[in-house]
Amino acid sequence: xxxxxxxxxxxxxxxxxxxxxxxxxxxxxxxxxxxxxxxxxxxxxxxxxxxxxxxxxxxxxxxxxxxxxxxxxxxxxxxxxxxxxxxxxxxxxxxxxxxxxxxxxxxxxxxxxxxxxxxxxxxxxxxxxxxxxxxxxxxxxxxxxxxxxxxxxxxxxxxxxxxxxxxxxxxxxxxxxxxxxxxxxxxxxxxxxxxxxxxxxxxxxxxxxxxxxxxxxxxxxxxxxxxxxxxxxxxxxxxxxxxxxxxxxxxxxxxxxxxx
Numbered sequence: 001x002x003x004x005x006x007x008x009x010x011x012x013x014x015x016x017x018x019x020x021x022x023x024x025x026x027x028x029x030x031x032x033x034x035x036x037x038x039x040x041x042x043x044x045x046x047x048x049x050x051x052x053x054x055x056x057x058x059x060x061x062x063x064x065x066x067x068x069x070x071x072x073x074x075x076x077x078x079x080x081x082x083x084x085x086x087x088x089x090x091x092x093x094x095x096x097x098x099x100x101x102x103x104x105x106x107x108x109x110x111x112x113x114x115x116x117x118x119x120x121x122x123x124x125x126x127x128x129x130x131x132x133x134x135x136x137x138x139x140x141x142x143x144x145x146x147x148x149x150x151x152x153x154x155x156x157x158x159x160x161x162x163x164x165x166x167x168x169x170x171x172x173x174x175x176x177x178x179x180x181x182x183x184x185x186x187x188x189x190x191x192x193x194x195x196x197x198x199x200x201x202x203x204x205x206x207x208x209x210x211x212x213x214x215x216x217x218x219x220x221x222x223x224x225x226x227x228x229x230x231x232x233x234x235x236x237x238x239x240x241x242x243x244x245x246x247x248x249x250x251x252x253x254x255x256x257x258x259x260x
Contacts, residue, residue, distance in 0.1 A: 030136070030140070030154050030192075031127065032127040032128045032133055032135075032136045032155070033132065033135055033136045034128070034132055035128075035129065035131040035132045035134070035135040035213065035216055035217075035220075036135075036213045036217075037131070039213050039214060039216075039217035040217055040220060040221065040227070040228060041228065042217070043074055043075045045214045046074040046075075046214070046217055046221055047074055047075060047076060048211070048214040049214035049215045049216070049217050049218025049219070049221075050074065050076070050085060050218050051084065051085065052211060052214060052215040052218070053116075053215060053219070054084075054085045054087070056164045056165060056215075057116060057164070057215075058087075058096060059098065059100075059164075060098065060100055060109075060113040061113045061114065061115065061116045062095075062096060062097045062098045062113075062115050062116070063096035063097075063115060063116050063117045063222060064095050064096065064097050064117060065095065065115070065118070066096050066222050066225075067092075067093055067094065067095050067096070068081050068085065068086055068089070068092050068093070068095075068096060069081065069093050070225055073225055074221065096117075109160050109161065110160045111160060113161070116219060116222070117222060117223065118222075118223040119219055119223070120216070120219045120220040120222075120223045121223040121224065130223075131216050131220045133155065134216045134219060135212060135213065135216045136154075136155045137153060137155040137156055138165065138212045138215070138216070139169075139208075139209060139212055140153055140154035140155050141153050141166070141169070142154070142172050142173055142174040143171050143172065143173050144174075149161070149162040150162070151163045151166075152174070154174070154192065165208075165211075165212070166201070167201060167202055168203045168208055168211060169201045169203065170197055170198070170199050170200045170202075171197075171198040171199045171201075172195040172196060172197050172198060173195070173196050173198055174194075174195060174196075175192075175193045175194050175195065175196050176190045176191060176192055177190075177191050177193045178190065178191075179191045
């Protein structure tokens with residue numbers, strides 16, 4: 001029995017050791033920016049996000065648990081979906097898969113690109129929601145010649161994924177400054193000071209941030225398409241329970257008012 005407990009503890013320690021680097025990589029040690037949640041209520045933003053997803057993400061990443069025709073929930077007709085968002089299949093009822101060979105993807109990128117159906121829900125952490133992380137991640141790419149892809153990321157250091165939105169944002173480099181370590185005056189640390197634009201993109205900074213917000217809103221919606229409906233329904237349910245509780249309380253008082 002003692003040996004089994006010891007083995008279980010050892011396995012838990014091993015799992016923790018494996019998960020710790022991944023958690024650190026996903027956070028990057030920087031504060032996550034707040035995702036503009038109001039875009040979840042903006043149908044036009046969700047539609048623009050769907051278009052960005054199909055044009056820039058669906059080349060390598062699949063969304064194997066989402067069907068194209070589900071986008072009717074964000075105001076798109078089947079004709080619009082077929083004409084503007086379907087490139088890898090002919091049936092609007094098919095799931096959003098890609099034809100990328102997983103073995104080739106692993107050779108090219110070092111790992112198979114993950115499915116993005118529930119990516120926003122899976123990336124939540126102590127820094128905020130999964131949408132906050134994705135919003136920060138897609139806005140903190142910078143040029144780094146020391147990396148195989150030529151790109152690096154503040155939110156995910158040494159990321160294997162290149163900057164697929166670079167044409168929209170342009171090319172930037174990270175500016176660092178050497179400062180004395182507050183804990184050890186004999187040491188100097190690299191402190192991030194900001195980004196310097198190397199080449200302009202198709203969008204200015206504000207427009208790019210807005211486009212990323214649209215894309216993240218779609219990723220958030222895709223992880224739970226009924227989320228908006230659920231929230232609206234929840235408000236009505238709470239309102240009904242409040243009214244019903246008030247009525248039940250007054251009826252109870254009326255029934256027992258003559259009982260001593």
